[in-house]
Amino acid sequence: MGISVMAKSAQLAGGIPAGVTFAASLSFEGIHHAYDGGAQILSDISLSVEPGEVLCLLGPSGSGKTTLLRIAAGIEVQSAGRVLLNDREIAGDGIFVPPEHRSIGLVFQDFALFPHLSIIDNVRFGLTALSRAEAMHEAMIALTRVGLERYADAYPHVLSGGEQQRVALARALAPRPAVVLMDEPFSGLDSRLKDSVRAETLAVLHQSRATTIVVTHDAEEAMRMGDRIALLNKGGLVQIGTAEELYQNPADLFVAGFFSELNMFEARVENGMVNTPLGRFAAKPYADGTMANVAIRLAGIEVGAAGANLAARVVSRRFLGETEVLEIAISGAETRIRARVRRGKLPQDVNEIGVSVRKSDVLVFERRAESA
Numbered sequence: 001m002g003i004s005v006m007a008k009s010a011q012l013a014g015g016i017p018a019g020v021t022f023a024a025s026l027s028f029e030g031i032h033h034a035y036d037g038g039a040q041i042l043s044d045i046s047l048s049v050e051p052g053e054v055l056c057l058l059g060p061s062g063s064g065k066t067t068l069l070r071i072a073a074g075i076e077v078q079s080a081g082r083v084l085l086n087d088r089e090i091a092g093d094g095i096f097v098p099p100e101h102r103s104i105g106l107v108f109q110d111f112a113l114f115p116h117l118s119i120i121d122n123v124r125f126g127l128t129a130l131s132r133a134e135a136m137h138e139a140m141i142a143l144t145r146v147g148l149e150r151y152a153d154a155y156p157h158v159l160s161g162g163e164q165q166r167v168a169l170a171r172a173l174a175p176r177p178a179v180v181l182m183d184e185p186f187s188g189l190d191s192r193l194k195d196s197v198r199a200e201t202l203a204v205l206h207q208s209r210a211t212t213i214v215v216t217h218d219a220e221e222a223m224r225m226g227d228r229i230a231l232l233n234k235g236g237l238v239q240i241g242t243a244e245e246l247y248q249n250p251a252d253l254f255v256a257g258f259f260s261e262l263n264m265f266e267a268r269v270e271n272g273m274v275n276t277p278l279g280r281f282a283a284k285p286y287a288d289g290t291m292a293n294v295a296i297r298l299a300g301i302e303v304g305a306a307g308a309n310l311a312a313r314v315v316s317r318r319f320l321g322e323t324e325v326l327e328i329a330i331s332g333a334e335t336r337i338r339a340r341v342r343r344g345k346l347p348q349d350v351n352e353i354g355v356s357v358r359k360s361d362v363l364v365f366e367r368r369a370e371s372a
Contacts, residue, residue, distance in 0.1 A: 023052040023210060025049060026083070027082075030046055030082070031044070042064045042067055042068060055229070056225055063233050064235040069181050072181055073104055073181055104178070105210070106180075106181045109187060111164045126174065148163060162196070169185075173208055179211045181212075202225055238255055260297045261340065263295070277330050277337070292365060297363075300360070302356050303345065309356040311353075314353060324346070325340050326346070
């Protein structure tokens with residue numbers, strides 16, 4: 001390895017300066033986007049990311065997450081609406097700040113490392129405004145921040161997927177951007193690596209103080225990483241808030257189903273209640289006669305000894321490590337009920353059981369055509 005690069009790493013390890021010059025707010029106001037002659041990709045998206053905040057853009061494939069990220073980066077131009085960085089318009093009617101002048105770093109899904117360049121040269125690739133010595137210095141700071149300074153003179157092919165992801169993050173942070181955008185950054189990693197790499201990445205982002213948007217389709221990943229979560233569906237913003245807010249108070253059935261596995265029942269509201277095979281539950285604020293979808297989380301169904309609570313029979317069980325998923329038959333239910341219970345909660349030879357439901361895990365929504 002080049003001794004000049006490796007010698008500098010020891011000098012930098014003692015004190016690494018802040019990874020960004022400043023943390024900025026990023027705002028989208030009334031963003032619409034459609035390709036010529038095509039369907040609407042984004043429809044009236046308005047949201048803001050606060051300085052230093054990690055916001056996760058969550059949603060199924062085709063919901064518009066990556067398109068919104070590309071608009072923020074300046075790779076695509078919205079059909080209507082504005083993008084503002086610290087209240088300064090960077091994309092709008094007649095205004096377009098080029099990507100290289102936005103102080104926005106981008107981490108691609110496939111990392112996009114140059115195989116013919118060393119790690120240090122990959123990281124300093126975008127530091128074109130600096131002298132070679134200054135660029136090498138800043139690149140080494142970024143590499144040290146992600147713990148990969150010892151690989152400065154190596155090439156991408158010798159690194160694991162997790163290490164390559166960290167190099168891509170270092171390259172995005174090297175110019176000290178105000179905002180970092182990450183598009184499905186962990187999707188290509190082995191499931192065993194994801195937890196550790198996510199935790200390392202989050203630590204670096206917090207240390208660098210960069211405002212960050214992370215695109216993901218994984219609700220658990222969004223809850224692990226995001227200070228807040230913006231859930232998109234079919235190009236629209238469905239709900240934004242903390243993980244707890246979206247889980248505990250979902251705006252509709254789509255949100256509830258994105259964060260939890262659900263048992264679903266149809267019911268009519270009578271005397272402020274809905275009747276299901278698992279019991280009667282409050283249906284506020286819906287008026288009597290309203291047709292409702294009643295969603296009960298799998299984790300909200302508790303099992304116990306036969307004779308206690310509602311009688312049920314275990315039809316099948318699937319061991320999942322820390323938990324088991326049970327398929328249960330209950331009188332009055334046309335379909336099987338599913339429950340997720342802690343491993344060892346139910347002895348293997350027990351089939352006849354009693355079940356009850358935690359009321360906090362019952363969600364009632366007005367039944368609409370799109371939810372049917």
